[in-house]
Amino acid sequence: MADKIAIVTGGAGGIGRAVVTRLARAGFGIFVVDKNEKAGKETVELLREQDHVAEFYRVDLQYKTEVQDLFQTIYAKTKRIDALVNLAGGTLHKSPIQDFSLSDWREVINVNLKGTFLCCQAVLKPMKTRKEGIIINTSSNFGITGSGGRTAYAAAKAAIIAFTKSVAVEAAPFGVRANVIAPGLTATARVMTGHTETEWRKLGKQIPMGRAADPKDIAEAVNFLSSDESAYITGQLLHVNGGMVFT
């Protein structure tokens, strides 16, 4: 087992894979948590091929019992979790408000916001007892600007910011830090498949730095916030968006 343990939810996704690779390189043993079993197993294989310690768990994070089981199992094995990185989430449903069904809206909120809450809740007590720990949650530029058709996603991502600040205040006296990363347009397969090549290039050109984020850009920010170099940073929002949105 590695010296430090990181749990990365959504760790098999486009950004997730870059994050787990970067954290593994920084010395973390990685628990990849994802809904997608095939991608999760592939991700763990990739890490193991590079001699990193990694395990995969398939979990649907909107369900409390699944989250509880997950963390019980991990704590039983490792006794400690040093970093929790909540990347799991997504737009899921895009629709004008008048056509947005309540069940779809609720699902978006649950997958993005409730999943983040449940995972934070599961690690906070042990982290506070050990008097160390790092939580990194994921918002989005849409959490600041809003986005037509994405009322639920934007609401969830904005909520994650205020939620994380509240966690930061509660956890700080125990030496536990919580911060949020807000990626802008990021070049993952999931995002790119929605666009033709011409559209994608056009979107990139609208960003001040002239391109979408590479998942590695996000991974470097996660690595910074999970290292001692950010020891005095808590409750903050870090945008990685090429100048697309400032707050």
Place this chain on the structure above:
Amino acid sequence: MKRLEQRIAIVTGAGQGIGRAIALGLAREGAGIVIADINEKSANKVKNEIEAAGGSALAIHADVSNENSVEAMVEKTLEAFRRVDILVNNAGIFPTSSVEEMSEADWDRVIGTNLIGAFLCARAVVPKFLKQGTGRIISFTSGRAFQGAKNGAHYAASKAGIIGFSKSLALELAPHGITVNVICPGITDTAQPRGHQTEEQIYAQAQRIPLGRIGQPEDLVGPAIFLASDAASFVTGQTILVNGGSIMW
């Protein structure tokens, strides 16, 4: 592997406090450092510290509020190192006065050093950055920019101005791959707060800071290295608050 090998950084106000810590920190990561300070003696001391640790440094007397002095600072940098990759706008002053009693001269001096100084330094390095197709500008603001400062309206205005200036410059320079960001420390254990607060007042603030302590200059080093390095090549126009959670923005 050192993250800033082969790079040259100008750090203004590097003779003491946060600036000194940043200069030493960037040097540890392999950067050659220009220690620009209005106090030449303290600049030379930091130069000696960096050289003693095996780094490369140049001490320059510079008044960031003076256009000619800033131009000369950049010229001397290029003469010595042939390039400049990183500018850290750290020089600043914080005299105290109520708005009613604030003299125009005091106002001009604070805005001139803290805000116009950052503009002059950035303007002086940008042509070289554009030619190189790379560059990093990191400027220091303050929590006062968000919350105001009793008896420090000029300071709060200058520090809020840094943020607006940096976002605008980020937009101008983004197409060229040059990033512009801001670091916002909270109360930090340096000479500056001691100009207007007692030791007791300074340390008492730790009780109101979520992480339970005031900042140390070293706390700002990791964030500065991050922003100066390739790791943050897609981060621009942003303000990173390094304050133990005292203000969450």
